[in-house]
Amino acid sequence: EDQKEDLGQEVSKKRPRETPNYFVSIPITDDQILDRIEDVQELIFTKEPDLLRALLPVQTMHLTIIVAHLGTEEEVKKAVLALKQSKTKVEAILHGKDLNMTFHGIGQFNNQVIYVKMSEEDQKMLSRIAEAVEQCFNEMNLDISGSKDFKPHLTFLKLSKAPRLKRRGFRKICSDLYKEYEDSYFGTEVFSQIDLCAMRKKKQESGYYYCECSINVGCSGTEESKEQ
Helix, strand or coil, X not given: CHHHHHCCXXXXXXXXXXXXXXXEEEECCCHHHHHHHHHHHHHHHHHCHHHHHHECCHHHCEEEEEEEECCCHHHHHHHHHHHHHHHHHHHHHHCCCCCEEEXXXXXXXXXXXXXXXXXXXXXXXXXXXXXXHHHHHHHCCCECCCCCCCCCEEEEEEHHHCHHHHHCCCXXXXXXXXXXXXCXXXXXXXXXXXXXXXXXXXXXXXXXXXXXXXXXXXXXXXXXXXXC
16 A cells, blocks of 8 residues: 555645646637537437436536646635746747647547547647646646546536436446437637636536636637636
8 A cells, every 4th residue: 555655646645635626628619519519418318318417518618628626715816827827838839820629529438428529630739738737737836636637528418417317327328329429520619718717616697617717829819818
């Protein structure tokens, strides 16, 4: 056991791992993508009405870059600063070009999370952007230990959202429910914004998460970053 502790566990020794309550994400707002996701959700619901509670509202669609535990107002302010500081790095990576994020096909994790896949090509660029953001958060010494390896995916169904189903023996989502769309093109979103969102604060009227801060990046995002 002790040996296991020593392997890469240094971070958690300094402070216990807290449950993340914030996340940094890229919002997905393209109507074609969202309509397509709604079509798939509708199809799944028609075949398996019980899964209604496990569907994620399309207004909340996003790609998660990192998750963070921000315990104090002070840490939230630091996170806002970290995000603002990442803007320069992100724009340096973009080189004044638009980054088109193409979504195609459906994937799953353990048959419990169903998501729309993003094209491999676009992922490479996005991974560099995610690294830049992560670096800024690390430099501010913020707790992002709950973050997994960045793997851009657009989750639209999650069994964990409906715990009752699990108790009733619903453990897996069968791919037959969405096979018609398994290899469909969903659309392309131009990357233009990164948000710092609160998981536990009341959502906005639009249905999207509460944002502490958003930065606009890329060609379409030249206006100043906005704070709410």
